[in-house]
Amino acid sequence: MTDPVDAAVLAFLDHLESGAPRPDLDHLAQPDRARVRTIVNGLVTARGIDPRAERPAIESLLDGTPLAGLLPAHTTGDVTAVRRLLRGVDHRATVDIDPAPEHPTVVLSYLDLRARFLLVPSDAPTVTAGVRGLVEAIFDGDPDTSRVGIVASASPELLTQVLSVDDVADTITTPRGERHTRREPPLPLALAARRLLEQSAPEWPSFDFDRANSSPLDVAGVAAEIAGRIIARESARSYRGDKRRAHRALLGHEHLFADLVVKVAAQGSAIDLDEEISRITRAAA
């Protein structure tokens, strides 16, 4: 048997969508009437709220305003605070909490980038042996993880050290004892995440292919430029004897090659390219 609440709510949707009469709730029992009223009032209240939007972090909203330094920095970071901060970094990325029982992380994903941010209770994101073990476990547990960010939860700006799998793998050091790779510098969480996204998913300025295609290509100009560059480079080399003289003789005659390219590019051209190049070379010699 149909729930009377369902019928009443559907009748309200008819009322909203097609102007059908507003349904009467008098026939409903008190609890059912309360349920319908709750749903209908919720519909009114929710209308217009963007369910897909993420609000920027308060720090981002106050950034650049006279109140920029008003809020004390995060000193007791938790995964919720980290998630909120990360959500304000880039609207393209999705940010969720992975509630792993022992070490929950905040996962930032965009396309094939997946970075996990792990909170450690310290004032600096130092990679100690314990932290290194945790990071290795995270990389082992989820092979799709590209980076792990160590977030120092007691630091003023949630200082973060981003690590890749190479940073925690066993390596052979150089005789001078230097690290084979340089780690990313520790940065405040938002900056570290932004840097990560800029490196992994840079945003390129838009390029108008239609406009680029509509402007005619100056074949002669391009050929002259390329010929000039090659002749200048070749004539500057330490050739000797005839070869040197031949290359030097071509300087200032780039237009010969440009003219040749234009002739070859012309439709129906019957020019023998090898013959023409030999002729120019002989003349130069």
Place this chain on the structure above:
Amino acid sequence: MRTQLVRTARLTHPLVADRARLEKITDNMSAQIQKVIYGRGRNPGSERALHGGESAEDVLQDALIALLEYDPGKLRTTWEALSVGIARKKAFAALRRATRGRRGRTDPGDPDEVTVIPLEAAPEMGDAADDRDPERAFERTQQQLVLLRLARETLSDRERTVFFGIHFDGTTRAALAEEVGVTPQAVGQMYVRVVKALYEAARTDPEFPTTAGQGWPA
């Protein structure tokens, strides 16, 4: 001078000391602003933007600064109620700026047209009196934000599409039926099933406020 102002505000403003409360109030203000700007007379398929380039986030920034600059000594209500008033006022001001000099010039259906429908002209549905009481408006909106969080956490993609479409966007069941590939009747049934399940789950959620008398009966 600025540093001094910031220091003074930090010392005296209760919301600065209570970060969790400020986060909740800011979430609520964001929702209030979206409701004013996009809630009525909006084509669900249209882009969420105001003419002139202003966005809901710009309005939220204005509202948040106004809230934090409010003198706590002059407060005669709760911060939550005050935040609702500030957010709505800023949002209506943004709408007025967006439509200044444009009303009467655009044709119906013009993509740049911004329509402001008075509250009284909206379809008769809920308790309008509650909407005018900022305390209740805050709590009602807070309830919807809890439902939204639960929906994000628990619903499948298809269920989310239907719930977000009907509940928040005002999309018709027929339009959603085309999108998800089922009949409009099935969309309606899915919405009712999902919304009841979400209220049932919210009943035990510690963040779901019920003092406005709009809880979900056991």
